Amino acid sequence: MSNPIIEIRNVAFAYNGETVLQDVNLDIRQGDFLAVIGPNGGGKTTLVKLMLGILKPDSGTIRIFGAQSRKAVSRMGYVPQDIHVNRGFPISVQDVVRMGAFKGGGGWRPFRKKDRSDVRRALERMEMWNYRSRRMDDLSGGQRQRVFLARALVSEPEILFLDEPMSSVDTKGQTDFYDFLLELNKTVTIVLVSHDAMVLSSHAKSVACVNRQLFCHDTPEITKDMLEMAYHCPVELIGHGLPHRVLPEHTED
Amino acid sequence: MIEALQFEFMRNALLAGLLASIMCGIIGTLVVVNRIVFLSGGIAHAAYGGIGLAFFFGFSYLWGIMGFALLMAVIMAAVNLRAKQRADTIIGVLWAVGMALGVILLDITPGYNVDLMSYLFGSILTVSTSDLWLMLILDGVVVLFVGYYYHDLVSLSYDEEFAKVRGVSVRFLYFSMITMIALLVVMIVQVVGLILVIALLTIPPYIAEKYSGSLSRMMVYAVLLNLLFTTTGLWLSYHFNLTSGASIIMVAAVCFFISILVEHLKPKSSVTTN
Structure with missing residues (x-):
């Protein structure tokens, strides 16, 4: 791993006078696969929006590739919540x-030939080219998610943000999707938001x-302290000590 | 209908219907997909205050509506962006206050004797040639604007978060959209009136959405449907001596219910065959 491509320093953010994030410091290095977990309403999505420049921090600095988020737009890909x-x-x-x-910013013909071939390449990469003329509503959750990933990949981003990408995808689709992310991670830095601690067990x-x-x-391991701090309640860690598995696999819920 | 065309007022009425259909189809599509029907209703009704102002101070009612509708539109849009949780309540209040202001101003205007109903329910048969020119200009502005910013509008309407990241100016487009609604109110007031405008804005896009593969197609279908409704409604009103605005809306309403019925009778299409 090399230099940090994202540097977050002492960032605080409040929404309608209510503190959502405070004293946030984070470095994300090139090639990382960072899982952002935490309880609902804990500020995961806010953090991602701050990095993307959709929101402005009340205090502190966020630098992406050494510059402000706005300037790095073309180098970032985003898969928002469904x-x-x-x-x-x-x-x-x-x-x-x-x-x-x-x-x-408008335009009568904003798309060029290159854009069209980029779109095609992204769709082929996600194996969705044959569905190109379908209406989005007619796709399954997993297919839709692949289209959103294709959309994020069109501009060939160096860093990819995914916010709860699995909420509407079935189990089989999830496995395929994660496998693809692992493959993608060879060239692209990934930041994945999830309320589900499972995701990191084998990927992050x-x-x-x-x-x-x-x-x-810096490791995909979640410590008991970490979870307790994050969720503010005692958490029982099961299967502690197994390599790359934080919790044992669920057989049946 | 053909013999009716020898009257200038009838020709003007048909042209007004055409011009209003274009504007209502395009803006209505944006209103429906962005779920700002209530906001649009608020602007249209509050604009009545503008009529009151115009009569009280003695200037053209068109300027009164345009100014007041724009003012209300900007306030409502700002409320919608800033205080989303209670936006519907505040819009509802402005909606009523605008109308009340209009009524009171007309009450205290000396020698007032204009037919109130014509503004509330439209009077398409009194559209003048200069009105038509104004409509044509407004149509042109809207068509050019939506054409130029089409992809921004698609992005914003489909996925606002993603649009922001890609550098689409959400605030600018949002206020532009609201401004267009205010302009629409100005030109629609004679066609179907302030109260009925909401039907022409929502019914055609609602029907069109189910049969459209893209936003542009939805706009085209909505315009065509509007054209069908205004022309048929006008013909019915001429033939049976009914109020034109209400006739147009009733035609639209009948088609609306037929489309819902068709939707329910149709076998449910299976989701994705892989």
Whole structure:
């Protein structure tokens, strides 16, 4: 691992006067696969939005590739939470992915030949090219998620943010999706938000627990202290000591 | 209908229907997909205050509506962005206050004797040639704006978070959209009136959405449906001597319920065959 490509220093953020994050410090290095976990409402999504420049910190600094987020837009890919997407909206798979090549600011013909081939390449990579003319509503949760990933990959980002990407995907789809992320991680730095601590067991290289404050580990191991701090309640760790497995696999819920 | 075309007012009415259909189809599509129907209703109704102001101070009611609708639109949009939790309540209050202001101003205007109903329910048969020119200009502005910012609007409407990351100016587009609604209110007031405008704004896009593969197609279908509704409604009103605005809305409403019925009768399409 090399120099940090994201540096967060003493960041605080409040929403409507209520502190969401405080004293957040974090370095993300190139090639990392960072899992951001924590309870719902703990500030995971806020942290990602701060890094992406959607939100501005009340205090502290965030530097992406040594610059402000706005300047690094083209080097970042983003897969937002599925719930933010407008269901029932008439749009084809291809047009969704095209958004990833669009820079905003209007124009009569904003797309170039290169954009079209980029869109095609991204869709082929996610094995969704054959679905390009389908309406998004007609896809399954797993297929939709692949389209969103294709959209994030169109601009060939160096760092990829995924916010709860698995919420509407079945188990089989999740395994495939994670396998793809692992493959992708060979060239792209990944930041994955999840309320599900399971994700890191076999994929993440490091973990950040977020609950107003941030607790970071350079290994995918979650310590008892970390979870207690993050969730503010005693947590029983099962299967402690197993390599790369924090908790034993669930057989049946 | 053909013999009716020899009257200038009838030709003007049809043209007004056409121009209003274009604007309502395009803006209505944006209103429906962005779920700002209530906000649009608020702007349209509050605009009545503008009519009161215009009569009280003695200037053209079109300027009154345009100014007041724009003012209300900007306030409501700001509320919607800043205080989302209670936005609907505040919009509801402004909605009523605007109308009340209009009524009171007309009460205290000396010698007032204008037919109130024509503003609330439209009077498409009194559209003048200069009104048509104004409508044409507004149509042109909206078509050019939506055309130029089409991909920004698609991005914003489909996935606001992603749009922000990609550098789409959400705030600018949001206020532009609200401004367009205010302009629409100005031109629609004669066609179907302030109260009925919401039907032309919502019914055609609602029907069109189910049969469209893209936002642009949804807009085109919505415009065509609007055209069908206004023309048919106008014909019915001419033939049976009914109020034009209400006739247009009833035609739209009948089609709305038919489309819902068709939707329910249709066998449910299976989700994804892989």
